Amino acid sequence: MKLLKQWWSTGGGLLHLTVLLSLAGLRVDLDLYLLPPPPTLLQDELLLLGGPTRSAYALSPFPASGGWGRTSLLHPKGRELDPAASLEGQLLREVRALGVPFIPHTRVDAWLVHSVAAGDAAGTHGLLGAAASSGAGVDGGSQAAPGGGGGPRAGRSSPLAADEEEKAPVEPTAQVPDAGGRASQENQVPRERYEGMDHRSEEEKNEERVSGQKEKLQQNNEDENKVADKPEWEAEKTAESRNEIHLNGTDTSFSLEDLFQLLSSQPEYSLENISEDFPPLLGSTSDGINSLAHYNVNFTQAISHDVNLHEAMLLYPNTTFRREPVARTSQAQEQFLQLNFHSNPEQTLPGTNITGFVPPVDNQMWNLTSQDLLYDLDANILDEINLLSLVTEENFDPMEVSQLFEEPDSLNSSHHCNFSLSVCDEEGAIGYSSDPVSPHYDLEGAVGGYYPESSKLCHMHQRNESGFHGDLTFHIFHDHTYHTKPDELEPTSESLSWPGKSQKVSRYLNDTHRNLSRDEQRAKALHIPFSVDEIVRMPVDSFNSMLSRYYLTDLQVSLIRDIRRRGKNKVAAQNCRKRKLDMILNLEDEVCNLQAKKETLKREQAQCNKSITIMKQKLHDLCHDVFSRLKDSEGRPVDPNLYALQCNHDGTVLIVPKELVTSGHKKEGQKGKRKK
DNA sequence: GTGCCTTGTCATAGC
DNA sequence: GCGCTATGACAAGGC
Structure with missing residues (x-):
């Protein structure tokens, strides 16, 4: 939180909040934006937001029904920050330090900025107060080491208002919400206006503020205690039930609000701490968005340069979202597109292909965009979390997944495929294979001897019937390990157009499909309730238990075993051939090296012979010289x-x-x- | 039609 | 003895 404040102080009128979701390697960044209060706010409105003595900023990404989206931050008094410090990196570390307890095998790093309302500007609510109580306070935010006890979790149990109570009234005089300087210059008039409207003395205001802070602190502590007490069984139950629901795949309505509500079950993340006294700023203040122009907010800076959620999703225009909010999702996409693309085309971020956006003119548009941006997180990404959590469960049972997949409405959307691909992609090498199998084929013959985790994911992938032809092409022939994962290698037109390989791939595709369809047809003919892929990949224990759990005829069992044997042997043959080819290549390299060494030795030998010849010639000349000087006893030359x-x-x-x-x-x- | 290549499959050995 | 892997040999299909 301290870092947030630091960031805020350096970022001027725009605070870039990042909600990071690390989904098995795919990082999705969701950017929220804290907007400075419009200068046209009335005094009481500003008081609600934090009073004239400090900057107040509001964020309303969620509707009022959510009750948590309003956020205000204390202004860090314009502290100069060390530009060398990687605030973003520190933020990320702090965010990750939060942890998420309820999504197994999936890290969801979320940073919630809790509301610090005007009346409790001392930071009696939420993380801000926690950060302040951790010793850093508002001013100390930039000095505190990130995550070093000053993190949101570490500081929340402290009397969070203590420092704020001291520091908040310290400078009760009007402090223009300069928002890092940029807004302040343009808010001179509002500052005067604020000061002019408040006829009370500063001391009175301070006392009132402190008393209000104390009251709210007490109230907040009570709330926190409630939250701390209730979640022991209630929140946990809720989380468990949600987990159970998601793991069972019966409820796909997991929303980001649920996420935050779950987080709120932890006192330090309690969304109840968010003041509900005020209406959403942007919703209530008609000129909230329009006033952005007064702040000259550079929204282009607000656009994440990382791959954010919507980019990741919108990159696949054919992606259809399977769940209920189809219309809403599409609407959200459209609105997001409006946000990003219905903007000044000249405001294109340098170095990115993201079109910057100008402050939307319509409040509703902004609200919808913010909300839907998060709703999309709700609607799509968290489903991926659930699925990934499901498939990465240690107790993952392919049969369960198989049964899930057999349900007509379950787990068959295209965006699952996207995530599966991403995860598989992150695993690096996907195993040697030139055995691409179209995901349209449910049943497969050959499989790779790759790791179970990836097989699960890719099992999901192959199950998708969306016809996704993603970037699998780029993995073909890139791997040189013997852990084959043939079904991941989806040949596309791009791969087929690869010069020199197209014929091979095409030929192999036909052959593969033909052969696979043979086993597939056999399996279907005998009504074997498993896919060839499952049969082959399954561990022995699972395979045997599967055979025992299902009533199968001898013929079925025999075919299943044959399919398994053939599939494994096929992979083994591929590996063997690859290994043999590598050996041949290595031998060829060795031959080349030896030939080169031979040439080198020959050159050295020639050089030595040349040296010997020279030395012989010198010796001969020397002998001739000696004998020319020698005389016998009679004085004759020798x-x-x-x-x-x-x-x-x-x-x-x-x-x-x-x-x-x-x-x-x-x-x-x-x-x-x-x-x- | 033939030869070459690739892949799947079988049989077998070894672990 | 079973399961898996490795490998030689053969067959089938495509080019």
């Missing part, structure tokens, strides 16, 4: 053809007739032969 120089071990040089040298060499040779 004939080098008759005599030779012999170097002894002691360094002496003798002139020896060549006959002796030759005979001596022969004797030595004979001795050497004798020794041998």
Whole structure:
């Protein structure tokens, strides 16, 4: 929270809240925006938002029925922040530190900014107060180490209003909601207006404020106690029931509101702490959005540069959302598109392909956009969470999933496929295979010996009947492991158009489908209630238990075992061939290396021979020079053809007739032969 | 029609 | 003995 305030102080009139969802590797960023109060707010409205003594900011991403979307933040007094500090990274760490207890095997990192209403501007509610009570306070926000005890969770149990009670009245004088400076310059008039409208003395206001804070603190503590007491059984029950519902796949109406309500079951995240005294700012204040222009808010800065939720979903225009809010979802998409694309096309973010948006003129539009943006989270992403949670359960039973999939209305939407793909993608190599199988085929013959988790996910993927032809193409032939995952390799027109591979892939596709359909037809003919894929991938224990659980004829059992044997052997054959090919390639490389080494040795040998020749020539010249200077006893020159120089071990040089040298060499040779 | 390539399948050995 | 894997051999289909 402190970081949020820091961010706020550096971000000016726009606070960029990020709700991060890490879905098995796919990160979806949802950006919320805190908007500064419009300068045209009336004094009492501003008091509701925080009073003239401090900045008050409001966020209304949810409807009033949600009752939590109003947020105000204390202004951090314009503290200069260290630009080198990665606030976003610290934010992320703090967000992750929150944890989410109810979605197994799926991390949902959510950061909730609780309301700090005007009257309890001392931060008696919610995380802000918690952050303040953690020792950092409003001013200390930028100094506190992120997550070092100053986090939302760590600080909530402290008398959260203590510091705020001290600090809030410290500077009771009107502090213009400068929103980091940008808004302040443009809010000079409102500041005067605020000050002018409040005829009470600052002391009176302080006392009133402090008393109000205390009251609200007490009230808040009571609320927190209620929340802390109730959730022990109620919230937990709710969470469990939700989990159960989601895991069972019977309720897909999990919403982000549910998420926040679940979070609110934890006192520190209690949404009840959010003041419900005021109507939503943007809903109640008619000029709330229009006033954005007064702040000159650069909305382009508010657009996430990361892949956000809607980008991820809207990137697949053919995606159809299966659940009830089809109309609403499409409407939400449309509104989101309006938000992002019905804007000034010139405001395109540099380095991104995201069109920036101008402040929407219509309040309703803004509200709808914010709400639907989150509702889309509700409607789609959290379903993915549930599914991923389901399939990543340790106790995951393929049969259960199979039964789920057999339900006509269950788990067959296209966006499941998207997430499955993402997850599979994140797993890195997907295993060697050139065995692409169309997801239109429920039953498969060959499968890869890959890890169970991925098989589950890909099982989901293959089950989708949306005909999704995502980026699987890019995985083809990229992997070199022997953990095959053939069914992930969905050939697309792109892959088929790959030069040099198209024929192979096409040919193989036909062959594969033909062969697969053979087993598939066999299985269907015998009414085997399992897919070929399941039969092959299933562990032995599960396989045997499956056979025992179902009443199967001997013929069915025999076929199932044959399918399993053939499927595994097919994968083994693929691996074997791949391995053999790799061995051949390695041997070829080795041959190349050896040939290169041979050439190098040849060059070295030639160089040595050349050196020896040179040395021989030098020795010959030296001998010739020596003999030219030598004279016999009669003063005649020594004939080098008759005599030779012999170097002894002691360094002496003798002139020896060549006959002796030759005979001596022969004797030595004979001795050497004798020794041998 | 033939040869080559790829893939599936079977049989078998080994762990 | 069973299950799995590896591998050689063969067959089938496509090009």
